[in-house]
Amino acid sequence: MGELINGRELADKMQAQIKEEVQDLEKKGIHPGLVVLLVGENQASQTYVKNKDLAAAKIGIRSKIERLPETISEVELLSVIEQYNQDSNYHGILVQLPLPKHIDEEKVLLAVDPNKDVDGFHPMNMGHLFIGEPTMIPCTPYGIMKMFEAYNIDLEGKRAVVIGRSNIVGKPMAQLMMMKNATVTIAHSRTVDLPAVAKEADILVVAIGRGHFVTKEFVKPGAVVIDVGMNRDENGKLIGDVKFDEVSEVASFITPVPKGVGPMTITMLMYQTVEAAKKQK
């Protein structure tokens, strides 16, 4: 039976540390601020944004949710972003995705000042990460790296496999593990014999977005398994991409869903907001 990587516990511990740092910064007159732009009424987005807002409040980060109508034009949205680029009260700007179809997502991400892009999605920040000089890092893979650190999981010389090649998880995850000298393979929906490829992994990160997709046939005995999935089963219950019950029997370490990767993502968002505030001072 694999050891549980307790994301909730680690996140609480890190958030307490960040809170202390914010208190120190306050004394120096630095008040970290985060604005979240929420366009429209997407239900999942509402929940995510609320959770970010609660975490910020708990830590003492000034947080604001700017709600914008579904019908906002691209030009108007860009001008709202520009206003926050100029506003020195906000060190982090987060545009909650997805955006309505009439708005060009790439154009919007490009409009955010890279120094305030606490999500790490701006092409300039992606480029810096890609060349091994990271500035802002996408929060989910960054949080997973913190988990490896906290649980003394060494990546040096290990075979790592990432399932899923998204810009916000798969690709930055691969780059971060490679920076720690892992030999990394990115597998995806077009990979032939995915279970066999996954089974090469000492470290398996699953971000494919299909509930309980990864069974024990995908996992080498003793592998570390990280589950980024957030899916709903037929009863509306939150489940991961990994069939936890059977995979936990063969893994050496495994993250649960919920209380695994999710809390760490929000924590790294807070962490990067505070870092941004320090740099912008």
Place this chain on the structure above:
Amino acid sequence: MGELINGRELADKMQAQIKEEVQDLEKKGIHPGLVVLLVGENQASQTYVKNKDLAAAKIGIRSKIERLPETISEVELLSVIEQYNQDSNYHGILVQLPLPKHIDEEKVLLAVDPNKDVDGFHPMNMGHLFIGEPTMIPCTPYGIMKMFEAYNIDLEGKRAVVIGRSNIVGKPMAQLMMMKNATVTIAHSRTVDLPAVAKEADILVVAIGRGHFVTKEFVKPGAVVIDVGMNRDENGKLIGDVKFDEVSEVASFITPVPKGVGPMTITMLMYQTVEAAKKQK
């Protein structure tokens, strides 16, 4: 015995096509121009720059080598770059690397207008490539993709292994092959049991910078082998990273050194200069 991928022949063919396009553009009043900034007297750099200049002349691209003293300050170099950023006669700016040690290479690459960065090294262009929306692409991996195309080598669903994780070859190569739905592994100097990892490859790209490092023990029978190496042996002869004589016995396709990848790199530089000229008009 594997089929030879004749980089010289393919480069000549592509350069003839680019030359025709340049002639058409001239009629429309567009005169593609490339400036190469060469700092100091590095011998290898002198040769590379001369070869680029000759290729440009042959194709009909206006080309200029701006020779700058080894002692130039960073500030002066940045101001030269800014001058060419503003100069509409030059659509491509190439800063020949390496730079003298007193100059911050990253700062210099950042100073080049991304629209004129025909080498594809600017973090913004790297970022666009990383997120799958390439604008400018590093020329060596781009040239290799053109080879796959010309020789009908399909990447879909194949296992690809890149040996070497440099910013200018290994990492962009991995991303480009992944965009064609290959399952890509990046191996490197810290990979454990490199021959076994390499042997998983249907497509093996070697860019490790060690003469004759890859022997037939690294190669699955029938694999496609691309050799990016440019090394000198004890007699000063140009050799690749791959032991051609024995690997060509097991590979299905293989590039030679010289006359393999090298000519394609220069060709893609010319190609991107012409593309840049079209976009900037």
